[in-house]
Amino acid sequence: xxxxxxxxxxxxxKDFQNLNIGPDQxxxxxxxxxxxxxxxxxxxxxxxxxxxxxxxxxxxxDLAPKSEADSA
Amino acid sequence: xxxxxxxxxxxxxxAKKFSGPELMTNTLKRLNSIGRNLNLIVDMxxxxxxxxxxxxxxxKSRHPLNGIPLAxxxxxxxxxxxxxxxxxxLKTVKATSTATVLKRLDRAGAIDTARLSMVEFAxxxxxxxxxAKTAHNPWHKDHIPGGSxxxxxxxxxxxxxxxxxxxxxxxxxxIPACCTGVVGMKPTWGRVSRFAAMPLSASLDTIGPxxxxxxxxxxxxxxxxxxxxxDPTSSRTPVPDCLSSLENGxxxxxxxxxxxxxxxxxxxxxxxxxxxxxxxxxRLGAEIIHVEMPPDMAKTNALNSLIIATEGAALHAKWMKTxxxxxxPQTFARLLTGTLTPATRYLEALDLRHGILAQFAxxxxxxxxxxxxxxxxxxxPTLKDTDFGDKPxxxxxxxxxxxxxxxxxYLGLPALSMPAGLTENGLPTGxxxxxxxFNEDMLYRMGRAYERETGYCDMxxx
Numbered sequence: 001x002x003x004x005x006x007x008x009x010x011x012x013x014k015d016f017q018n019l020n021i022g023p024d025q026x027x028x029x030x031x032x033x034x035x036x037x038x039x040x041x042x043x044x045x046x047x048x049x050x051x052x053x054x055x056x057x058x059x060x061x062d063l064a065p066k067s068e069a070d071s072a
Numbered sequence: 073x074x075x076x077x078x079x080x081x082x083x084x085x086x087a088k089k090f091s092g093p094e095l096m097t098n099t100l101k102r103l104n105s106i107g108r109n110l111n112l113i114v115d116m117x118x119x120x121x122x123x124x125x126x127x128x129x130x131x132k133s134r135h136p137l138n139g140i141p142l143a144x145x146x147x148x149x150x151x152x153x154x155x156x157x158x159x160x161x162l163k164t165v166k167a168t169s170t171a172t173v174l175k176r177l178d179r180a181g182a183i184d185t186a187r188l189s190m191v192e193f194a195x196x197x198x199x200x201x202x203x204a205k206t207a208h209n210p211w212h213k214d215h216i217p218g219g220s221x222x223x224x225x226x227x228x229x230x231x232x233x234x235x236x237x238x239x240x241x242x243x244x245x246x247i248p249a250c251c252t253g254v255v256g257m258k259p260t261w262g263r264v265s266r267f268a269a270m271p272l273s274a275s276l277d278t279i280g281p282x283x284x285x286x287x288x289x290x291x292x293x294x295x296x297x298x299x300x301x302x303d304p305t306s307s308r309t310p311v312p313d314c315l316s317s318l319e320n321g322x323x324x325x326x327x328x329x330x331x332x333x334x335x336x337x338x339x340x341x342x343x344x345x346x347x348x349x350x351x352x353x354x355r356l357g358a359e360i361i362h363v364e365m366p367p368d369m370a371k372t373n374a375l376n377s378l379i380i381a382t383e384g385a386a387l388h389a390k391w392m393k394t395x396x397x398x399x400x401p402q403t404f405a406r407l408l409t410g411t412l413t414p415a416t417r418y419l420e421a422l423d424l425r426h427g428i429l430a431q432f433a434x435x436x437x438x439x440x441x442x443x444x445x446x447x448x449x450x451x452x453p454t455l456k457d458t459d460f461g462d463k464p465x466x467x468x469x470x471x472x473x474x475x476x477x478x479x480x481x482y483l484g485l486p487a488l489s490m491p492a493g494l495t496e497n498g499l500p501t502g503x504x505x506x507x508x509x510f511n512e513d514m515l516y517r518m519g520r521a522y523e524r525e526t527g528y529c530d531m532x533x534x
Contacts, residue, residue, distance in 0.1 A: 028405055028409075028462065028464060028465065028466055028467045029405050029406070029408035029409040029412060029467075030409075030412055031467065032377070032381070032409040032467040033378075033381075033409050033410075033412035033413045035374065035467075036374060036375070036377070036378035036381075036409075036413060036417065036421070037413070037414070037417050039371050039374050039375065039378075040375075040417050040420050040421060040424075042371075043368060043371060043424060045420075045423070045424055045427060046427075048419060048420065048423050051423050051426070055423075055426040056422070056423075056425045056426040056429065056484070057262070058426075059425075059426045059429050059430055059433075060260065060261065060262065060429070060484050060509045060510075061307065061309065061509070061510075063429070063433050063437065063508055063509045064309050064508065064509050064510040064511070065312075065508060065510065065511050065514075072312070072314070072317035072320065072511070072513035072514040072516065072517040
């Protein structure tokens, strides 16, 4: 895990001081967040800048059956 | 009476084979005995339910749900009533609005009889609940009922209620449906209003029915689906008539089999179940076609988890700081992952969906009418084997359980979980059919054909 993420994670965890989260805390949440970010790094996608607003919702609706032939 | 399906009991009620109060009395008796024994009941609405049963006149309303006792996952708010959402934190909080899905069922004359157990804040796929009751699987108490709609699935399976609503953000209708041998529909994102239902992840949450039969499921789905002014994310796409095409069979239809990801690493029994299911569909006249998955398909499970964690953490942030000790350890740990994910990465995860969905549609829906996939990799596991709480490595185990369900939440697609017999451990198993957006009617038609051929929807835990 990178030092940067480790440091960021420590700061966030300290934010929850009243729960006594410290070095012995299960590192799973940190690891899971780290793995999620690495997965995104490995994805070859165009930048968000190029995505039209509501692209996902539009895609869903464009794929809906258009005619009786497409429906059951 | 309790062995009848929802559609059958509705017809019997209309034909005056028994009265509404008789039906309700029998249902309440079973909820109080079997339901409580299985830890399915959070609270019951006995007095009001009986009053409604006396007042309901099957002759007055033609709606098949009129006078039918239903019960739901304890996350659908009703004004003045507590919805604990499987938690300690909401155990005493009364709702100030009523969920649209409940209003639509009320309007149809269905009677809301009880609040059913669920996983804490809908964050869990096994059914374990560390702060409230863990529902039991009526087939075998040592095995998971699945989650997070654990009580809903188990109650329908145990024949203590005729149908129940659940929610599905990463598999929470389909996994319990699979584990308990019932039918569960995760609709298209935006198909069913989420107004006044407990939120977990707004980009992914869906609401759907769990029932014993496909017809029952289609009936409840049609009743709750459709645009709602109170939920601007609900779609105005017309709700199809799912019942009229239900018996059309599958001759001439095409069913996709994924070439990668979904059928890899499966337990032998699950592999055999899928193979047998495909043989049945071929015998019924469907064409089986192998379809390629988008290159990023394997990432959608983890990306779905990332979105759930982040949106969930945003909802729970204040409570995590002020009432952190009132969460179960796994719930808290999963939400903590969300607080550690940068917002920019979360937005990237959301943004990737339309590209992967377009590729999936290109590869799959251009060639087939629906795709098949398993729900779980293995036979229904035990509570003991999946009681990993927040132990080191739990994230990977949780992710593994939802490997086949989360991708379709991520892509917003409808998916119908169908019972497919029992595995060697005596527990139900099942598969899912994935369809085009807003094409739930196709899934019901395909599910019904399988159900008619196999009779698995009549499996009874006894």
